[in-house]
Amino acid sequence: MVNRPHGGRLINRTLSQKTTQRVMDEIKEYGRMDIKEVNAVDVGSIADGTYSPLTGFMTSDELGSVLSKMRLPDDVPWTIPVVLDVNRELMDFDEGETIILYYNGEPLARMHVDELFSFDRKEYARSVFGTNDEAHPGVKRVMELENTLVGGEVEMMGELPNPYKDYTLTPMETRVLFKERGWKTIVAFQTRNVSHVGHEFLQKTAATFVDGLFINPVIGKKKAGDFKDEVILKTYDELIRNYYPKAMTHMSILRYEMKYAGPKEAIHHAIMRKNFGCTHIIIGRDHAGVGNYYGPFDAQEIFKEFPDLGMEPMAFQAFYYCHRCGNIVNSKICDHDRQFHDSLSGTKMREMIRTGEVPEPYHMRKEVFEVIRSFDKPFLE
Amino acid sequence: MAEERKHTTVSIPLPLYRKIKERIEGTGFTSVSDYVTYVLREVLASLEEDQKEEVFSEEEEEKVKERLRALGYLD
Numbered sequence: 001m002v003n004r005p006h007g008g009r010l011i012n013r014t015l016s017q018k019t020t021q022r023v024m025d026e027i028k029e030y031g032r033m034d035i036k037e038v039n040a041v042d043v044g045s046i047a048d049g050t051y052s053p054l055t056g057f058m059t060s061d062e063l064g065s066v067l068s069k070m071r072l073p074d075d076v077p078w079t080i081p082v083v084l085d086v087n088r089e090l091m092d093f094d095e096g097e098t099i100i101l102y103y104n105g106e107p108l109a110r111m112h113v114d115e116l117f118s119f120d121r122k123e124y125a126r127s128v129f130g131t132n133d134e135a136h137p138g139v140k141r142v143m144e145l146e147n148t149l150v151g152g153e154v155e156m157m158g159e160l161p162n163p164y165k166d167y168t169l170t171p172m173e174t175r176v177l178f179k180e181r182g183w184k185t186i187v188a189f190q191t192r193n194v195s196h197v198g199h200e201f202l203q204k205t206a207a208t209f210v211d212g213l214f215i216n217p218v219i220g221k222k223k224a225g226d227f228k229d230e231v232i233l234k235t236y237d238e239l240i241r242n243y244y245p246k247a248m249t250h251m252s253i254l255r256y257e258m259k260y261a262g263p264k265e266a267i268h269h270a271i272m273r274k275n276f277g278c279t280h281i282i283i284g285r286d287h288a289g290v291g292n293y294y295g296p297f298d299a300q301e302i303f304k305e306f307p308d309l310g311m312e313p314m315a316f317q318a319f320y321y322c323h324r325c326g327n328i329v330n331s332k333i334c335d336h337d338r339q340f341h342d343s344l345s346g347t348k349m350r351e352m353i354r355t356g357e358v359p360e361p362y363h364m365r366k367e368v369f370e371v372i373r374s375f376d377k378p379f380l381e
Numbered sequence: 382m383a384e385e386r387k388h389t390t391v392s393i394p395l396p397l398y399r400k401i402k403e404r405i406e407g408t409g410f411t412s413v414s415d416y417v418t419y420v421l422r423e424v425l426a427s428l429e430e431d432q433k434e435e436v437f438s439e440e441e442e443e444k445v446k447e448r449l450r451a452l453g454y455l456d
Contacts, residue, residue, distance in 0.1 A: 001435075008429065010436040073387075075422075166452060172437055176445040177454055250454070304409075307423035310430065 002178045002186065002277035003310060007053025007076045010171060010275065013155050014047050015110065020157040023100075023110055030100045030110070031093030033150070038257045039084050040103035040160055041220060045256070045272075046082070047109070047156035048170040052275045057084040059151030060117040067127040070264070070305070077306045078271070079264040080128065085146040088116070107158055114152035121145060128261050131293055138259045138290075160255070164219060167233055169252040174214070175277040177250065183212035187280040187314060188273035190287075192218045192258065193346045194227050194235040194372065196364050198319035200243065201328045206282050206314045207248060214278055215240070215251040218258060224380050225350065229253075231371070231378045238367045262287070262294030263302035270303075270311040283313045318343065321362040328362065353378065393417070 005011075015023065023030075035043070045051045053076060058066065063081050065073045072078045093099045095116050101109045122132050125139040134140050162168060169177065178186055187206045191199065207213040215236060219229045236251055254272065259265050265288035270281045287299035295301075300315040317330045320343035324336040344363045352359055353372055372378050401413045410416045437445070449455040 004429065004432075005436055169449075172441065173445050173449065175436065176442055177449055180446070180449070180455055307419055308426035310426060 001184065002175055003274050003279045005049065005052045005171070006271050006274050006310065007072075007074075009053055010049045010175075011046065011052040011055055012049055012172070013055055013153070015155045015157045023157055024107070027100060027107060031097050031113075032102060033086060033091065033093070033099050033111075034102045034105075035084065035108070037103070037221065039101070040108055041255050041257060042082055042084075043101060043103075043109045043154055043156055044160050046154055048172070050171055050254070050272050050275055051082060052171070054078075054082055056111065056114075056153035057149070057151055058082055059115045060119070060149075062151070063119065063124075063149070067124060070267070077267065077309050080259060080261060080268040081124065083119075083145075084111075084150045086116075086148050086150050087146040088148040091148075101154065103158075104161065108160070109154045109156045109158070111150070111154045112152045113150055116148055116150055118147060119149055128259070128264055129293065130262075133293075136260065136290065136293055138261055141259075162255075164229070164233065164253055167219075167251070167253045168255070169276075171275045171277065174250070174252065178212060178214075178277045181212065181247070181250075183210075183248075185210040185280065186212040186214050186278040187282060188214045188216055188270075188276070188278040189282045190216055190218065190254075190269050190273070191232070192222065192226070194232050194349070194368060195239055196344045196346075196349055196359075196368075197321070197328055197362055198344055200239065200365070201319045202282060202284060202316055204244075205316070205319075206280070209314075210280055211248065213244070213249045214273070214276065215249065216254050216273065216276070217251070218256050219253040220255055221257050222380060226380050227350070227372075227378055228375070228380055231375055235368045235371045238371050239365060242367050243365065258288065260288060260290035260293075262289040263298040266299035266313075267302060267306065267309065270309060270313065274309075274311045278311070280312045280314050283315050285316075285318045320344070321360075350379065388414075391417075 046054050046056060058081055061073055065071060066078050066081050070079045093113060095113055098110060098112050100107050101111050121143055125132050125142040129136055129138045131139060134143055187210045189203050203213055217232050240249055240251060266283055273281050283300050285296045300313060303313040317332055319328055319330045320341050322329045322334045322336050322340050323342060324340040325334050359369055398413055401416055405416050446455060
């Protein structure tokens with residue numbers, strides 16, 4: 001059997017069609033709150049169980065516990081706040097009310113407002129990101145949050161617009177899929193980039209020790225200059241079709257906005273993949289990091305603080321091509337001088353594509369390169 | 382968001398306390414309480430690990446399988 005859900009129970013906060021219809025009939029009786037994309041995506045993750053055991057946006061008790069102890073009040077590990085912010089001066093509802101959350105003008109979810117509370121942005125940022133430096137993209141977003149947080153349970157009644165429906169599986173769906181395939185141990189690979197050969201070796205090395213490989217690209221808001229979501233998915237399709245064992249590989253997407261919280265976000269990534277049924281997660285160098293805010297292996301070390309996480313990290317150093325070894329290796333299995341190393345970072349890869357340089361076969365599979373080249377504009381503008 | 386003190390006291394034999402205190406010297410654990418908490422979390426997690434059960438009903442599973450077949454993931 002696949003891994004148990006985080007906190008012991010897979011959450012489903014989706015209203016039945018019948019109840020949804022009843023709410024729609026009475027919709028004018030509810031207060032209204034328009035939410036941003038990041039909140040709408042969080043609603044989806046709460047509703048389908050990706051964020052199990054959360055059933056709603058965090059209350060002050062939950063947020064305080066996460067910030068100070070990296071745990072929910074019932075001691076379940078949790079490192080990243082899931083909050084809904086609102087401008088108190090502009091809102092037209094109060095504690096105790098049930099409201100409708102609208103996204104893009106459409107009703108998305110019903111929410112019971114348990115609590116409205118203020119919070120300290122600096123304490124929040126320092127606790128999650130380890131810094132108050134607003135040059136950090138995660139800190140910047142926290143500093144831009146409205147002055148009040150709304151805590152309470154949500155029930156999804158609509159659907160998020162999703163251009164990648166066929167690539168989307170809920171935790172319940174991946175669990176059934178893994179069960180049907182007979183997988184008991186599954187390693188997750190989180191990515192927000194097209195794959196180069198180093199990634200492929202990383203995944204295949206990890207997959208050697210388990211029953212299944214779950215490639216789980218993050219789809220959502222990214223920075224200008226990043227690969228478009230469609231490019232990432234098409235390149236992986238081609239890569240899997242040509243080079244991966246089909247019986248032990250599955251790819252579906254995760255809709256999520258990166259926080260760049262390094263080690264704490266690595267734990268959050270592990271929790272989400274645990275809910276999909278995974279037992280292991282690949283944690284590479286500077287996982288979920290940005291700039292120089294975190295040490296290269298902080299995201300691997302933090303797992304030692306959570307003996308009850310229920311997810312095993314598979315920690316790797318970066319893979320690269322060594323001209324002396326004549327092979328793809330990592331620093332643990334190659335001690336040749338750096339002059340022989342030929343590494344390919346995401347940044348370097350994007351630069352090669354931009355300048356029209358054809359990558360070496362040990363940098364990138366030709367099929368992947370051809371897919372990228374088939375797009376007029378593979379990067380976000 | 383002030384941190385609340387949500388702890389209670391558990392008694393352990395004094396010799397065991399001394400052994401643990403000695404053992405955690407030079408490690409990342411700053412107190413016997415921290416160490417005991419860590420160990421208990423680990424033990425409880427491993428016990429829960431043995432209690433795996435399905436998290437969906439047969440009816441839900443069948444519905445999911447239909448979609449997985451339609452997507453070509455299952456035969």
